[in-house]
Amino acid sequence: MKNKKLEVSAIENGTVIDHIPAKALFKVISILNLEKVDRQITFGTNLDSKKLGKKAIVKLSDTFFIDNEINKIALVAPQAKLNIIRDYIVIEKKVVEVPEEIMGIAKCMNPKCITNNEKIATRFRVVSRRDVKLKCHYCEKITDQEHLEII
Amino acid sequence: MKNKKLEVSAIENGTVIDHIPAKALFKVISILNLEKVDRQITFGTNLDSKKLGKKAIVKLSDTFFIDNEINKIALVAPQAKLNIIRDYIVIEKKVVEVPEEIMGIAKCMNPKCITNNEKIATRFRVVSRRDVKLKCHYCEKITDQEHLEII
Numbered sequence: 276m277k278n279k280k281l282e283v284s285a286i287e288n289g290t291v292i293d294h295i296p297a298k299a300l301f302k303v304i305s306i307l308n309l310e311k312v313d314r315q316i317t318f319g320t321n322l323d324s325k326k327l328g329k330k331a332i333v334k335l336s337d338t339f340f341i342d343n344e345i346n347k348i349a350l351v352a353p354q355a356k357l358n359i360i361r362d363y364i365v366i367e368k369k370v371v372e373v374p375e376e377i378m379g380i381a382k383c384m385n386p387k388c389i390t391n392n393e394k395i396a397t398r399f400r401v402v403s404r405r406d407v408k409l410k411c412h413y414c415e416k417i418t419d420q421e422h423l424e425i426i
Numbered sequence: 427m428k429n430k431k432l433e434v435s436a437i438e439n440g441t442v443i444d445h446i447p448a449k450a451l452f453k454v455i456s457i458l459n460l461e462k463v464d465r466q467i468t469f470g471t472n473l474d475s476k477k478l479g480k481k482a483i484v485k486l487s488d489t490f491f492i493d494n495e496i497n498k499i500a501l502v503a504p505q506a507k508l509n510i511i512r513d514y515i516v517i518e519k520k521v522v523e524v525p526e527e528i529m530g531i532a533k534c535m536n537p538k539c540i541t542n543n544e545k546i547a548t549r550f551r552v553v554s555r556r557d558v559k560l561k562c563h564y565c566e567k568i569t570d571q572e573h574l575e576i577i
Contacts, residue, residue, distance in 0.1 A: 301455075312472075313472055315470070316469075317468060317469065318468065318470075320466070321467060
């Protein structure tokens with residue numbers, strides 16, 4: 276069953292990521308490396324949301340993530356919800372969870388940190404999950420949500 | 427009339443950019459600065475296309491472009507077609523045209539060019555439109571399609 280409308284509005288198999296803050300959409304795309312995915316993807320952004328003001332949604336055909344991978348987006352979209360779709364039916368719902376350790380996604384806010392001066396990947400321990408606070412493995416400085424910059 | 431399906435599959439007023447090569451979608455987003463647009467946008471990518479193999483489409487609600495602005499995308503999506511929508515109806519169709527001069531979108535491929543060494547915006551004259559060839563205003567070297575890098 277091929278139908279142009281279906282292609283852009285529903286997926287047969289895959290993952291729907293909903294409740295992304297609109298401002299975080301391109302960060303999510305970058306964290307999940309969606310520029311490189313060759314399956315069908317639809318994005319919608321600046322959609323009205325009671326919870327988030329403006330939200331974005333991403334629908335990925337034939338694409339599934341392992342928890343470790345998807346949890347990275349919790350840094351920028353802590354309220355994101357995943358629907359796993361099979362045969363047009365939601366077979367599983369998931370929430371994202373900020374992982375305990377973050378490797379190489381965020382930038383350390385300390386300009387003197389070795390990761391900002393040499394070719395060393397960043398590494399953080401998550402010291403607060405609710406309002407994300409990351410403690411740098413190298414310089415031990417805290418990078419908070421406000422200063423969070425995705426590499 | 428609010429309907430969730432409509433929000434992601436059709437627009438009431440705005441611009442639809444079709445026939446973007448899938449590989450060029452994020453370049454088009456960057457050239458048009460769509461990360462900053464606060465109106466509803468839907469993107470679809472890796473859709474089947476007889477002409478392009480895999481294509482992308484962008485639907486922008488309540489957003490219209492002047493020709494100068496939209497022509498910039500001809501650099502990466504020379505076959506792009508625009509539909510201007512009013513009340514769900516296509517009132518105008520446009521094609522994009524590589525402009526005669528390009529300011530600050532592409533990078534000069536000459537590493538010794540002043541634009542690659544000092545804070546000077548690039549500037550090119552388009553010497554071939556079909557297979558894009560850009561002649562740098564400063565160093566006069568040619569940057570061709572193959573080496574074209576969007577800033």
